[in-house]
Amino acid sequence: MKDRGTTAKDEAICFNKGGLVQRITRGDGGVLAIITVLLLLPLAGLLFADNGDEDLLKQAKNIFGPLPQVMMSEKNPITPEKVKLGKMVFYETRISVDGTVSCARCHPIGLYAADGLKKSIGNNCKLNPRNAPTVLNAAGQISAHWIGNRTDVEDQAKQSVIGPPSFGMPSYEVVESKLKGIKGYIDLFKEAFPGENNPVTINNFAKAVGAFERTLVTPARFDLFLKGDIAALNEQEKRGLRTYIEAACITCHLGPYAGGQMYQKFGIFEPYWKYTKRYPIDEGRYVVTKNEADKYVFKVPILRNVGKTAPYFHDGSVDKLEGAVWIMGKIQLGKDLNKSQVREIVTFMESLTGKIPEDALKVPLLPSTD
Amino acid sequence: MKDRGTTAKDEAICFNKGGLVQRITRGDGGVLAIITVLLLLPLAGLLFADNGDEDLLKQAKNIFGPLPQVMMSEKNPITPEKVKLGKMVFYETRISVDGTVSCARCHPIGLYAADGLKKSIGNNCKLNPRNAPTVLNAAGQISAHWIGNRTDVEDQAKQSVIGPPSFGMPSYEVVESKLKGIKGYIDLFKEAFPGENNPVTINNFAKAVGAFERTLVTPARFDLFLKGDIAALNEQEKRGLRTYIEAACITCHLGPYAGGQMYQKFGIFEPYWKYTKRYPIDEGRYVVTKNEADKYVFKVPILRNVGKTAPYFHDGSVDKLEGAVWIMGKIQLGKDLNKSQVREIVTFMESLTGKIPEDALKVPLLPSTD
Numbered sequence: 189m190k191d192r193g194t195t196a197k198d199e200a201i202c203f204n205k206g207g208l209v210q211r212i213t214r215g216d217g218g219v220l221a222i223i224t225v226l227l228l229l230p231l232a233g234l235l236f237a238d239n240g241d242e243d244l245l246k247q248a249k250n251i252f253g254p255l256p257q258v259m260m261s262e263k264n265p266i267t268p269e270k271v272k273l274g275k276m277v278f279y280e281t282r283i284s285v286d287g288t289v290s291c292a293r294c295h296p297i298g299l300y301a302a303d304g305l306k307k308s309i310g311n312n313c314k315l316n317p318r319n320a321p322t323v324l325n326a327a328g329q330i331s332a333h334w335i336g337n338r339t340d341v342e343d344q345a346k347q348s349v350i351g352p353p354s355f356g357m358p359s360y361e362v363v364e365s366k367l368k369g370i371k372g373y374i375d376l377f378k379e380a381f382p383g384e385n386n387p388v389t390i391n392n393f394a395k396a397v398g399a400f401e402r403t404l405v406t407p408a409r410f411d412l413f414l415k416g417d418i419a420a421l422n423e424q425e426k427r428g429l430r431t432y433i434e435a436a437c438i439t440c441h442l443g444p445y446a447g448g449q450m451y452q453k454f455g456i457f458e459p460y461w462k463y464t465k466r467y468p469i470d471e472g473r474y475v476v477t478k479n480e481a482d483k484y485v486f487k488v489p490i491l492r493n494v495g496k497t498a499p500y501f502h503d504g505s506v507d508k509l510e511g512a513v514w515i516m517g518k519i520q521l522g523k524d525l526n527k528s529q530v531r532e533i534v535t536f537m538e539s540l541t542g543k544i545p546e547d548a549l550k551v552p553l554l555p556s557t558d
Numbered sequence: 559m560k561d562r563g564t565t566a567k568d569e570a571i572c573f574n575k576g577g578l579v580q581r582i583t584r585g586d587g588g589v590l591a592i593i594t595v596l597l598l599l600p601l602a603g604l605l606f607a608d609n610g611d612e613d614l615l616k617q618a619k620n621i622f623g624p625l626p627q628v629m630m631s632e633k634n635p636i637t638p639e640k641v642k643l644g645k646m647v648f649y650e651t652r653i654s655v656d657g658t659v660s661c662a663r664c665h666p667i668g669l670y671a672a673d674g675l676k677k678s679i680g681n682n683c684k685l686n687p688r689n690a691p692t693v694l695n696a697a698g699q700i701s702a703h704w705i706g707n708r709t710d711v712e713d714q715a716k717q718s719v720i721g722p723p724s725f726g727m728p729s730y731e732v733v734e735s736k737l738k739g740i741k742g743y744i745d746l747f748k749e750a751f752p753g754e755n756n757p758v759t760i761n762n763f764a765k766a767v768g769a770f771e772r773t774l775v776t777p778a779r780f781d782l783f784l785k786g787d788i789a790a791l792n793e794q795e796k797r798g799l800r801t802y803i804e805a806a807c808i809t810c811h812l813g814p815y816a817g818g819q820m821y822q823k824f825g826i827f828e829p830y831w832k833y834t835k836r837y838p839i840d841e842g843r844y845v846v847t848k849n850e851a852d853k854y855v856f857k858v859p860i861l862r863n864v865g866k867t868a869p870y871f872h873d874g875s876v877d878k879l880e881g882a883v884w885i886m887g888k889i890q891l892g893k894d895l896n897k898s899q900v901r902e903i904v905t906f907m908e909s910l911t912g913k914i915p916e917d918a919l920k921v922p923l924l925p926s927t928d
Binding site for chain 2: 276279281282286287288293296297298299300303304305309312313495496497499508509548549550551552553554556558
């Protein structure tokens with residue numbers, strides 16, 4: 189058992205069944221306590237596990253917990269008016285510097301809200317530094333982006349419009365003036381933010397997009413299982429879930445979204461770039477915090493719909509889920525998972541492919557420019 | 559009355575109420591006869607017109623004719639399986655050279671299937687030579703593209719994938735192999751093209767996209783009027799329709815789509831670039847035929863949903879519909895339309911904004927790469 193070095197202020201040490209030390213970097217807003225509880229619950233479950241389906245269900249309930257219907261935020265209560273406007277501006281290209289970028293460009297709903305590229309291409313063909321994660325279930329995470337440099341989905345929406353490789357607009361004021369220039373939006377912002385004198389603001393744009401994204405929860409067959417319907421998963425999937433638990437994937441990929449609740453060093457046992465072979469090396473969360481302990485640390489991605497959102501990792505370096513699972517075993521868990529184990533884990537993961545809300549699958553008609 | 563020069567083989571001369579000579583360039587497939595009949599019908603109507611609503615309705619029926627439910631093609635019969643597949647591949651970015659271009663990129667359904675740019679931006683930021691027309695109702699035209707260099711919507715879909723400023727793929731074979739590489743498509747092509755040994759072909763891709771686009775008919779309030787419901791248009795709109803007829807817009811913008819049935823010189827009375835101020839000068843259909851008489855000739859665009867598809871003209875040079883109508887009056891009809899006339903015509907045109915079919919407003923879920 190090796191202590192890999194921690195700083196008391198930012199990190200906590202947890203032990204899983206196999207005795208592996210895991211460094212958990214604290215997310216903004218004191219999520220450390222929650223993470224510790226979430227981690228301890230499944231570990232307690234594991235100690236008493238057996239192979240029966242009922243016990244598997246009990247363990248799974250402890251590990252994952254129920255998927256919410258929507259991902260609420262006290263700062264941004266969800267209203268139908270906000271969601272309606274948010275979905276519209278999610279498709280709005282006219283607020284990008286070259287008129288080609290909308291949220292939907294990198295997060296096309298039909299591709300499970302990820303664009304299938306290794307790294308997204310923004311305005312004027314600029315390359316984003318990392319792979320675009322899906323926005324489905326994304327609002328349930330501790331932060332947005334691979335390195336947690338956006339506090340939540342609202343902050344992500346807001347910053348994207350001036351992000352140089354995203355919408356590339358010169359300032360928030362220009363975005364506001366573009367939105368005001370499309371007359372149809374004035375009333376829609378008024379309806380979504382009643383009582384405000386000047387509702388067409390970048391913060392309200394961000395709240396509207398956030399409210400829409402907070403509805404993007406995708407219940408899957410796995411959730412029926414979690415609710416007690418043991419037959420909702422077939423034998424292969426249940427075997428896969430067992431392997432997923434036993435291999436210790438749950439150390440990080442836990443909670444309702446199977447991830448998104450903590451930061452973690454990518455490459456605990458070996459440097460990640462030995463496997464991804466992409467250079468220059470991405471220093472991860474260190475870019476945000478300039479804290480040495482955050483070097484090569486990334487937010488643990490959620491695994492909901494992971495079977496639909498290739499390619500994988502922050503650099504999109506791996507095309508196949510099997511490959512990603514095997515690499516994770518090697519460098520996160522120090523395990524050389526065999527082909528059957530990898531296949532079993534992938535089979536379980538595919539049961540996390542969920543149903544996109546009907547309303548999110550309807551294209552909104554946008555107000556005309558003229 | 560000036561004869562502006564014609565060649566007997568390719569053109570016909572028609573006279574409208576004002577005695578203006580209109581040169582009608584023949585579209586592929588002998589549409590000349592149809593056009594002549596279509597032209598003569600409204601002209602006959604005009605001779606006996608009065609200001610009553612019933613007479614206006616009678617005239618309008620003759621000028622426009624009923625909008626079909628779908629735009630059929632003998633070469634490509636519409637089936638639900640083809641439409642389903644066609645809508646999916648319409649959103650497919652993975653068959654473009656940089657993974658960012660799909661049909662929906664330049665024809666986003668939420669923006670009435672036109673992208674709002676002066677000229678569309680394709681793969682690797684390449685600029686298309688002309689403004690992207692909407693694909694709504696487009697299959698009802700004599701050809702596709704502003705200069706008619708695509709015979710129909712199927713031909714347009716096929717050629718786009720290797721179009722250097724569009725999808726930019728090196729060959730049809732590479733597109734076919736990309737489609738075959740996304741396993742989920744194999745069965746969908748089989749279902750859409752039953753009995754074929756090797757259904758995943760570029761021609762079947764084109765037929766599927768075409769079948770989908772042939773369903774994109776958008777009935778409007780104006781069609782209720784055409785069916786006999788005189789109250790479906792308000793007084794302003796009926797006045798606008800009268801002005802539209804009297805100003806002779808109907809000389810070219812006629813038929814069920816209010817255009818799309820002929821080619822016409824852009825700038826009969828004055829060169830178009832005097833007003834659009836975009837250089838170098840686009841020689842229009844001459845680029846295709848190398849026939850001197852086709853210089854500055856373009857396909858007459860359809861006016862269905864024109865109020866939603868700014869900017870206007872082949873070069874997207876004009877942002878406001880009022881401006882476009884005034885310029886058309888000046889250079890096509892030799893008339894300096896006053897503000898009221900322009901406003902009236904625009905008011906009528908806005909009654910052509912239609913309802914996009916429900917199914918086309920549902921985002922298709924695409925098969926995963928992995």
